Amino acid sequence: MTLDTVKNAEATPEQEQPYRELGLKDDEYARIRDILGRRPTDAELAMYSVMWSEHCSYKSSKVHLKYFGETTTEAMRAKMLAGIGENAGVVDIGDGWAITFKVESHNHPSYVEPYQGAATGVGGIVRDILAMGARPLAVMDPLRFGPADAPDTRRVLPGIVAGVGGYGNCLGLPNIGGEVVFDASYAGNPLVNALCVGAMRVEDLHLAHASGTGNKVILYGARTGLDGIGGVSVLASETFDDTAGKRKKLPSVQVGDPFTEKVLIECSLELFREKLVVGIQDLGGAGLSCATSELASAGDGGMRVRLDRVPLRATGMTPAEVLSSESQERMCAVVRPEDVDAFMAVCAKWDVIATEIGEVTEGDRLVITWHDEVVVDVPPRTVAHEGPVYERPVRRPDDQDRLQADTPDALPQPAREELLDLVKTMAASPNLASKKWVTQQYDRYVRGGTVLAQPADSGMIRIDEDTDRGVALSTDCNGRYTRLDPYAGAQLALAEAYRNVATTGATPVAVTNCLNFGSPEDPAVMWQFEQAVRGLADGCAELGIPVTGGNVSFYNQTGATAILPTPVVGVLGVIDDVRRRIPTGIGAEAGETLLLLGETRAEFGGSEWAHVVHGHLGGLPPKVDLAREKLLAEVLVAGSRDGMLSAAHDLAEGGLAQALVETCLIGETGARVFLEGDLFTELFSESAGRVLVAVPRTEELRFTDMCTARGLPWRKVGVVDPESTSLEVQDLGQLDLAELRAAWEGTLPALFD
Amino acid sequence: MRVGVITFPGTLDDVDAARAVKHAGGEAVPLWHGDHDLRGVDAVVVPGGFSYGDYLRCGAIARFAPVMQEVVEAARGGMPVLGICNGFQILCEAHLLPGALTRNHKLHFVCRDQWLRVENNETAWTSRYDRGAEILVPLKSGEGGYQADQRTLDELEGEGRVVFRYVGENPNGSRNEIAGISSANGRVVGLMPHPEHAIDALTGPTDDGLGVFLSLLDAVVSA
Numbered sequence: 001m002t003l004d005t006v007k008n009a010e011a012t013p014e015q016e017q018p019y020r021e022l023g024l025k026d027d028e029y030a031r032i033r034d035i036l037g038r039r040p041t042d043a044e045l046a047m048y049s050v051m052w053s054e055h056c057s058y059k060s061s062k063v064h065l066k067y068f069g070e071t072t073t074e075a076m077r078a079k080m081l082a083g084i085g086e087n088a089g090v091v092d093i094g095d096g097w098a099i100t101f102k103v104e105s106h107n108h109p110s111y112v113e114p115y116q117g118a119a120t121g122v123g124g125i126v127r128d129i130l131a132m133g134a135r136p137l138a139v140m141d142p143l144r145f146g147p148a149d150a151p152d153t154r155r156v157l158p159g160i161v162a163g164v165g166g167y168g169n170c171l172g173l174p175n176i177g178g179e180v181v182f183d184a185s186y187a188g189n190p191l192v193n194a195l196c197v198g199a200m201r202v203e204d205l206h207l208a209h210a211s212g213t214g215n216k217v218i219l220y221g222a223r224t225g226l227d228g229i230g231g232v233s234v235l236a237s238e239t240f241d242d243t244a245g246k247r248k249k250l251p252s253v254q255v256g257d258p259f260t261e262k263v264l265i266e267c268s269l270e271l272f273r274e275k276l277v278v279g280i281q282d283l284g285g286a287g288l289s290c291a292t293s294e295l296a297s298a299g300d301g302g303m304r305v306r307l308d309r310v311p312l313r314a315t316g317m318t319p320a321e322v323l324s325s326e327s328q329e330r331m332c333a334v335v336r337p338e339d340v341d342a343f344m345a346v347c348a349k350w351d352v353i354a355t356e357i358g359e360v361t362e363g364d365r366l367v368i369t370w371h372d373e374v375v376v377d378v379p380p381r382t383v384a385h386e387g388p389v390y391e392r393p394v395r396r397p398d399d400q401d402r403l404q405a406d407t408p409d410a411l412p413q414p415a416r417e418e419l420l421d422l423v424k425t426m427a428a429s430p431n432l433a434s435k436k437w438v439t440q441q442y443d444r445y446v447r448g449g450t451v452l453a454q455p456a457d458s459g460m461i462r463i464d465e466d467t468d469r470g471v472a473l474s475t476d477c478n479g480r481y482t483r484l485d486p487y488a489g490a491q492l493a494l495a496e497a498y499r500n501v502a503t504t505g506a507t508p509v510a511v512t513n514c515l516n517f518g519s520p521e522d523p524a525v526m527w528q529f530e531q532a533v534r535g536l537a538d539g540c541a542e543l544g545i546p547v548t549g550g551n552v553s554f555y556n557q558t559g560a561t562a563i564l565p566t567p568v569v570g571v572l573g574v575i576d577d578v579r580r581r582i583p584t585g586i587g588a589e590a591g592e593t594l595l596l597l598g599e600t601r602a603e604f605g606g607s608e609w610a611h612v613v614h615g616h617l618g619g620l621p622p623k624v625d626l627a628r629e630k631l632l633a634e635v636l637v638a639g640s641r642d643g644m645l646s647a648a649h650d651l652a653e654g655g656l657a658q659a660l661v662e663t664c665l666i667g668e669t670g671a672r673v674f675l676e677g678d679l680f681t682e683l684f685s686e687s688a689g690r691v692l693v694a695v696p697r698t699e700e701l702r703f704t705d706m707c708t709a710r711g712l713p714w715r716k717v718g719v720v721d722p723e724s725t726s727l728e729v730q731d732l733g734q735l736d737l738a739e740l741r742a743a744w745e746g747t748l749p750a751l752f753d
Numbered sequence: 754m755r756v757g758v759i760t761f762p763g764t765l766d767d768v769d770a771a772r773a774v775k776h777a778g779g780e781a782v783p784l785w786h787g788d789h790d791l792r793g794v795d796a797v798v799v800p801g802g803f804s805y806g807d808y809l810r811c812g813a814i815a816r817f818a819p820v821m822q823e824v825v826e827a828a829r830g831g832m833p834v835l836g837i838c839n840g841f842q843i844l845c846e847a848h849l850l851p852g853a854l855t856r857n858h859k860l861h862f863v864c865r866d867q868w869l870r871v872e873n874n875e876t877a878w879t880s881r882y883d884r885g886a887e888i889l890v891p892l893k894s895g896e897g898g899y900q901a902d903q904r905t906l907d908e909l910e911g912e913g914r915v916v917f918r919y920v921g922e923n924p925n926g927s928r929n930e931i932a933g934i935s936s937a938n939g940r941v942v943g944l945m946p947h948p949e950h951a952i953d954a955l956t957g958p959t960d961d962g963l964g965v966f967l968s969l970l971d972a973v974v975s976a
Contacts, residue, residue, distance in 0.1 A: 165862050169893075170803045172765030259763050259806025266762075351762065441862045443893045445950040445957070448769040462956065465772075579955060753859070 003319070004042040005373045013039050022049035028388055035382045043307075043368065043375040046320035047383055050286040051293060054554050057387035060520035061552040064533045068547045071537040076546040079509060081205055087131045087282065088196075089548020090205060091510045093574045097463055098205060099471055100132045101197040103142070103514040103570050105553035109254070110192040114159025119167035119256040121194040123328050126171065127282035130265055131331070133206030133272050134198030137449065138461050139168050140177035141194050142475045142514070142568045143438075146187030148430035148751055153182070156190050158752055163256075164194075165441040170258035171265075174450045175442035176459025179475060179568075182430045188558025193514045193551075193568050197473055199463050204272060209279045210299035210334045210360045217295070217305060218340070220347055220354035221264045221330040223313035224287070227254045229324050260329040267350035268331060276343045279334035289323045289383070291332040292358075296366045296380035299334075303380070305358035305368045319370045334360060394530050395523035404484060406618030408604040413680050414613075420732045422613075423657045423683065428743040429612040430751075432654045434665075437748035451578045455666060457500040457650050462578045470578035474500035474571055478653065479564030480606035481621035486528040487535035490567045491624045494539045495688055496652055497571035502633035503648045503691055505582045505640030506573030511540050513550040513569050518562020520554045528565040536567060542626045545571075580640045582648045585667025589646040591697040592720035594671060595704070596656065597632060598690030599713050602681045608653040609684045628689045628712075635712050636691065644703045647694035656717075657683040659692045660727055665741050670724030673717055679732065694720055754779040754973045756966075757794035759824070759840075761786040761815050765802035766837065766949060773949035774798065777966035786818040795973045796833040796877075797824050799840030801893075801947060811854060811896050812842035821847055833877035833972055834941045835965070838894055841933070841943030850934055850943045851909070852901030857894070858926025866958040867892035867946050868920035869932050873913050876939035877972035881964040887920055888961035890951040892932075897945040899927035899934075909934055917944050940972075 002008070009015075017039065019029040024045075032040050032048050040048060054060060068084060077083075081098055082090040088102035106121025122139055129136045141164050146153045168175050173196070210217065271277050279299065281291045288310070296303035307319050313327070335343050340356065347354035361367070366383070368376035414422050426432055435454065444453040451470060452460035458474035476496040482489025498508045513536060518525040540547055556563045575581065586592060604610050605619030639645040649663045656675075664671055675682040695703050707714040726734040756774045758781050760767045771781035782794050786804075791797065804815035815821060821843070828834045828849050836844035844850045857863055868889055871882040882888070901909070906929055909915050917933035925945070933944025948962025 162861070169862060169864075169895075170763070170806070172802060257806070259803060259808070262765070262803075263762050440864050443862075443864050445864070445891045445893060445947065446765050446769070448772055448950060448956050450956055 003370060003373060003375065005375055006041055006377050009041045010038050015039065017045055019045060019049065023053055024049050028052060031388065036378065041375050043319040043323055044378060046324045047289040047293065047376065050289050050324050051383045052387040056286050056290060058552055059388045060390050060392050060554060061529065062389050063391055064530050067533055068537050071541045072546050073541065076544055080546055080548055081202065082132065082207065083548050084550065086207060087128045089510065089512060090132060091548060091572065092202060093471065093509065095464065095467060095469055096202050097469065098200050098202045099197060099572060100129055100134045101195065101473065101570065101572055102128055102512050102549045103193050103195040103475065103568060104551045105514050105516060106192045106194060107189060107516065107553055107556055110160050111156065111190055114156050115163035115166065116255050118160040118163030118192050120254045120328055121192050122164055122167045123256045123258065123261050124284045125194040125196040126173065126261065127284060127331065129196045129198035130268055131206065131280050131282040132198065133204045134200040135269055136173055136196050136198040136265060137447065138174045138176045138459060139194065139196050140175060140459055140473065140475060142179040144181045144183065144186045144191035144566065146182065147184050148182045150187055152187060154752065160190065160192055161438050161441055167256050167258045169443045171262050172446050174444045174446050174453065176444060176450055176453040176461065177473060177475065178454065180435045180438050183479060183564060185563045189556045189563055191516050191556065191566060195475060195570055197471065206272065206277060206280050210295040210303055211278060212336065213301050213360055213362050214337055215278055215360040216335045216337055216340050216356050217303060217358040218333045218335050218343060218354055219310060219330060219357045220333065220352055222257065222260050222327055223311045223353065224322055224325045225313040225327045226317065226321060226325065227327055229321055229326065254326045254328050256328050263350050263352060264329055264331060267347060267352045270346050271343060274342065274346065276335060276339045276346065277333050278336060281332045283330040283332060285326060287323065287325045293366055293380045293383035295332060295334060297384040299360060302361040302363040302365045303358060304361050307368050308371050309355055309357045311353055311355055319375045392520050392526045393523040394526045396527050397524035403618055404620055408610045408616055408619050411610060411614050411616055416679065419679055419683060420729065420735060423661065424735060424740060424743050426608065426612060426654050426657060427661045427740060428747050430747060431608060432658050433747035434745040435748065436745055437752060451581050452504055455662065456584045457503040460504055460506065460575065460578060460581055468577045468579055470575050472501045472504050472506035472573040472575060475568050476500065477566050477568045478606065479566040480611065480617055482532060482565040482567060483617065484606050484619065484621050486531035486565050488621050488624050490532040490535035491539040491626065492621055492688055493567055493569040494536055495624055495626060495629045496650065497569045498543060498629055498633060499650050499691065501571050501573035502636040503582065503650045505580050505637060506575040507637050508545055508571050508573045508633060510545055510572045511547045511569060513547060513567055515550065515552045516556050516563065516566040516568065517554055518557040522562065525562050532565055532567045536569065539626055543630055582640050582645050584647065584649050584663060586647045586663050586671060586694045586720045587667040587669025587722055589696045590722065592646055592694040593697055593700050593716060594673065594718040594720060595693050595695055596690060596715050596717045597693060597707065597712060599687060600682060600685050600690065601687045603685050603687045607686045622686050622688045625689055631710060631712055632689055632691060635707060635710060638706065639703060644695060644699040645693050646696050649692045651690040651692060653686065655684045655686050656692065661740060661744060663692060664727050664737060665744060670721045670726050670737060671718050672721050672728045672730065674730040675717060754970055755782050755794045756780065756969065757782045757784040757791055757797040759784045759786065759797065759799050759820055761804035761818060763803045763806050764800055766800040766947065769949045770798045770800040770837065773952045773963065773966050776952045776963060777970055779966065779970060784820055786820050788820045789823060791823050791827055796969055797827065799834065799836040799843050801838030801840060804839055804843065807839065811839060812846040815843045816846040825849060828941050831938065831940055833969055835878050836943035837947055837949060838945055841945055844941065844943045849941050850936060851905045852899055854896050854945065855898040855900050856896050857898055862895040863924050864891065864893040865924065867924060869917045869946060870920050872918050873916045873935065876916055876935045876942050878942040878965050878968050879916055880971050881968040889959045890946045890948050890962045891958065892924055892946040894945055897925040897927065899931040901928065912937065916942055
């Protein structure tokens with residue numbers, strides 16, 4: 001096969017090119033020809049096709065995502081050191097520390113090959129964090145699957161969990177949280193989102209740009225192979241039905257090597273410490289195509305790359321394949337010429353392969369050669385930043401009114417004597433059951449900084465051992481709420497993640513997101529997307545905390561059926577002293593009173609009860625009151641700071657009943673509860689803005705006075721009883737904790753062992 | 754007390770082991786896998802992780818690292834050596850301890866807070882515990898099932914060289930519920946659970962693991 005050089009392309013303008021197979025539309029291909037003034041070479045076509053894919057270019061979401069920027073005020077931006085558009089957002093948390101965090105999706109690869117798909121999802125997000133100059137400190141994985149008892153869930157879930165654990169454990173990062181949610185809409189399209197958080201000193205922030213003519217471009221880490229070619233364009237941007245017959249030479253899912261990544265992390269951190277790096281970019285989706293074009297595009301010059309120097313692990317690879325390979329565990333650095341020797345020495349110490357593949361040049365062209373023949377000559381911005389932008393049609397789904405009118409009001413409610421059993425049945429239902437079967441496959445202890453991990457409301461890690469400053473993180477989303485009302489649903493996800501962080505005693509400071517939706521070519525999906533983005537952005541503005549980054553995953557559907565719209569929201573909180581953390585389980589102190597903060601209304605639209613008992617989804621989700629959420633968070637943080645709270649647990653899916661079950665079981669302590677009004681509503685309503693707290697009796701008056709003074713509704717709902725081995729609900733009876741534990745913890749092992 | 758903490762490529766719990774040494778009042782001395790020198794340390798901790806990725810067999814490559822040659826020699830001379838998790842696997846591969854660690858019987862990685870019984874408080878690493886004391890420390894491993902032939906097991910049991918035993922449900926299928934063992938002279942100890950992750954109740958389930966490092970202090974001072 002002859003090499004398709006730029007010269008060749010100029011000489012053969014009419015040659016047919018497989019652009020449609022690579023995912024490009026006719027007009028997109030025409031635009032590339034227009035930009036270049038000729039047909040693209042094979043290598044250029046490969047670059048444009050991956051970089052202009054939905055996954056890399058955000059072409060359907062860009063017009064909507066702008067809204068985040070428009071709603072972020074200067075005050076919200078004050079603590080932001082880097083935001084949307086960088087590898088990950090960065091926030092100043094005080095004492096000279098900066099935190100970077102981000103969530104990304106790896107949904108489609110994980111359906112095709114659960115273990116490797118999930119594993120490389122962890123690997124990719126960790127490199128994003130590393131590329132900001134930070135030491136990655138912890139991961140968490142929001143996961144969503146089809147029905148727990150579906151045969152395919154048995155194939156997908158154990159593999160994904162083992163992949164998350166296998167990679168993260170070997171990499172040495174504690175897994176401190178995440179979610180496991182089951183719903184039929186994810187049956188043919190599980191969601192595997194991966195979050196990583198890292199820390200650095202403020203002055204060590206690294207941004208991805210290639211500046212300084214003459215600076216060298218060094219590729220280091222693993223060799224480049226045939227794995228994952230076209231992953232982003234083929235997998236992440238189409239539904240599965242279309243692509244089954246179009247597999248490349250190797251599976252489009254990459255294969256991870258966590259050991260190489262661990263070494264890559266330590267090696268990179270040493271390079272940063274020694275100040276040997278000017279700019280850095282990780283290689284993820286779209287591989288070298290992405291890294292070279294983004295680095296060059298964000299810098300102040302052009303770049304020349306000698307692609308034949310890239311160390312390969314397969315023979316006979318073409319330039320197009322080298323450019324689009326998604327082989328894992330690779331980084332690309334820009335280094336001053338005088339630092340190259342020192343850079344290479346650090347890599348040699350860690351046995352990391354490092355190769356000078358090019359340099360920053362004058363001008364504004366990205367020129368790539370293959371054995372001295374030019375195979376790519378493009379303006380890098382047109383590849384990385386000036387891809388197509390679509391204003392996709394947006395239309396409120398035809399069935400939205402019908403869905404909202406189908407309220408849960410008419411559903412038969414349990415009789416009083418059935419309520420206690422229902423508490424147990426609900427606790428054993430897959431979405432509410434203990435996720436221990438999953439999380440005990442993850443190392444939560446490594447590095448010795450984990451202060452809270454699952455099943456706590458948020459994960460918390462200590463950042464500074466001398467000052468005990470730390471951060472808390474939580475991710476949340478209820479796709480049923482979002483289906484009923486995407487605007488409110490996104491705000492409810494934000495509110496819950498925000499509340500979870502505050503419930504452990506931390507002050508929420510920043511937001512990231514992973515927006516998982518169906519096909520953008522479906523106007524109903526685009527409406528959900530637009531509404532969710534607006535809801536989230538408006539919510540953040542009201543709470544006064546910025547969105548610092550995010551990720552969009554479209555085409556999550558099987559055939560014509562989209563998943564529940566799932567905007568996963570991650571909130572980062574800061575706590576001055578992690579020793580002040582509030583645990584989730586009761587019983588830490590003798591003599592505790594249980595208080596319910598917030599108000600309970602009869603809200604069952606999209607509730608877990610309607611789902612489990614009636615298989616019903618309709619009506620409106622619970623009401624959102626962000627001003628109330630803010631007040632609640634302030635009270636919780638004050639309670640933590642002044643040592644007034646001995647335990648706290650957020651009320652979410654399953655309502656007060658589930659919160660009581662969990663706080664007792666996690667704390668291994670019994671409680672007596674007295675409720676008033678309609679007991680069914682009291683126990684199972686999912687009204688937002690509520691937290692169950694345990695207050696030492698000596699602090700009770702001080703705490704309730706503070707709530708009253710600040711206008712936060714509170715109510716005494718019970719007492720902790722260390723002598724008791726049951727959860728007693730007055731007028732209903734007792735639930736033995738051992739039996740309750742068997743129900744709560746038994747579900748997942750019974751399904752997956 | 755200077756305690757060497759080895760880092761192989763892929764070692765993960767070296768920072769934690771060093772922190773535990775410091776908490777116990779010792780000085781942690783980093784040792785690199787390629788070193789031919791133990792830098793004058795009084796004892797060595799081989800920490801947990803996935804040395805060289807452990808793609809072959811856990812610890813099988815690490816035993817050949819230059820620094821391990823020095824450790825084996827020092828251990829034969831009576832230097833206290835502690836192997837935790839991957840470190841235990843490496844000490845077995847290096848034949849400083851008998852037996853082998855195999856895939857957990859349920860085939861999953863297991864991370865949990867695990868009760869252990871201290872069966873022998875006369876080793877260099879357990880003198881601060883009461884014999885029969887029960888301690889709660891994290892266990893986190895995928896290949897923690899202790900295996901040895903019957904004769905070796907009889908020997909270990911007969912000589913009191915089973916140092917830690919799992920209490921309650923066997924988490925990984927270890928024979929005789931063995932969590933940790935010692936060399937004949939009680940100077941070399943290996944265990945799968947992680948005492949270095951239980952040095953305070955803030956980041957661990959308890960501070961029960963600190964006793965391992967405090968015991969070493971006694972052993973070094975009295976030597």
